Amino acid sequence: MFDKVLEAKKRLEGYANRTPVITSRTLNELINANVFLKCENFQRVGAFKFRGAFNAISKLPDKEKSRGVITYSSGNHAQAVSLVGKLLGVKTTIVMPDNAPVIKRLATAGYGAEIVEYNPATQQREEIAGQIQEKFGYTLIPPFDHPDVIAGQGTAALELAEEIRLDYILAPCGGGGLLSGTAIAAKGVNSSCKVIGIEPEVADDAVRSFRTKVLHTVKNPPTIADGTRTASLGKITFPLVLRYVDDMQTVTEKAIIEAVKFLFFRMKIVVEPSGALGIAALLSGAVKPEGKVGVIISGGNIDAATMNMILNS
């Protein structure tokens, strides 16, 4: 799989941002380690999702490109597919829950995708997407359970690991696309780098799956980290997480909020709750790594109401 990540990196050159790696004296002193934040909130569309979507869509045969692609997503993956479609001249259709954050829906529509809404309480997004896909012959670009999407997501960790010889790397876990890509990339560069996945405590399906080696699911978990509300790991990501990830830990909602505030007030960067999971794990002590610690800051798409709530709490 590591060669797929290396290939993805070449494919992304000139399209994805090589995002900055930032550090903080305060953070290093607080947790007694050297922390390197890989800032995918500065990626195009404001999240790492651009990497996987670009890698998967740009690899499609011309015939499939000319018919168009479809996906289902509550947010960042939708924006990513939509922007990649615009850049590559591929028609895009997005199946999106009708309660998705407004900022994410507007941004997705802004890139030119056709949006099909559904009610997540009564409908299955995979079903709706499947019906449209069949009718129009679109190619499905799933949000995480796809080898090319996973390889693309791994390029963020690849850039970081090539820049800094890491002892640890922390990544958030929703469906496991970013986490498994990160693990493959980090271990590919340096096999002794420990990979730790972080999940909200109230959406701990992946942690339970990891510990029991049996796939667990969760239904619409009440976490502020909307990027991790995915029901479960995927058919492809679950075995990859079992194989490449060293440990998984959970963080509380309070720790996530404190992490977003720390990143805002002390580091002056805008990070969405899902993107702050690694920092939440470090600041709360859920993970206590030593040496050089990479953290994937996965995205920065947060709406005004959510940020106001966080800043006031």
Place this chain on the structure above:
Amino acid sequence: MFDKVLEAKKRLEGYANRTPVITSRTLNELINANVFLKCENFQRVGAFKFRGAFNAISKLPDKEKSRGVITYSSGNHAQAVSLVGKLLGVKTTIVMPDNAPVIKRLATAGYGAEIVEYNPATQQREEIAGQIQEKFGYTLIPPFDHPDVIAGQGTAALELAEEIRLDYILAPCGGGGLLSGTAIAAKGVNSSCKVIGIEPEVADDAVRSFRTKVLHTVKNPPTIADGTRTASLGKITFPLVLRYVDDMQTVTEKAIIEAVKFLFFRMKIVVEPSGALGIAALLSGAVKPEGKVGVIISGGNIDAATMNMILNS
């Protein structure tokens, strides 16, 4: 004066952050130029003020260092003097208005400075500082009207201008320390670079002073950009602004708010209102430069209430 900025740069090495320069495709497309943001919100204490304070205090003779320093400031300069005092083992006293943003007062006290509060409606900060200074023999480190402070502030523009050959540079203007330092540095690297100072419309004393060549003042102007509420340019900064600055323009409060929002939602960085003046000038069309345009993002210290108000407007 340019040699003083070059000397300050050497003095700051290993102490100040060499702050990142960031760009945005969206911003470049919107204003049809190549914009380079020099991010002093990522500077120590969250603002460019660290540069001037460090340069001025580190240059003092040992005798003055051992007695201590004093300053008056509503915020970022106070934090900067306080942190520099801690780093260099110099006792610091800060005269601060009793209505200063809470986050700034807490941060200043956190570095170990002694804080003396005053009521800005009835008392003059210079007078109070003068009395304490006389009694204890402290050295005054004024917030802007001092050659070593000005030279230190100029190092941000120096780093940017050495990295990118700029056609224009925009900097906010309060007391003129950052603006005159920026102008000296930018012209020193490339004499054809145009320097433009930006001020809030409701606090336009410096613009009027610049245009009439007579010093104008303003009293507690009702601008959200608290870093620019200074009464007037100084005895040293006024002639420097007249000599080195090419033009000055104002921006509305609405434009400042829109700029903070743009920086938050599109660029994912936390910028205080004063720090967003250059972007406000570009986005509102108050300034329409071409080619390579540097913008000094002066700081990122904003409290929750102010950011909530901005995000909701």
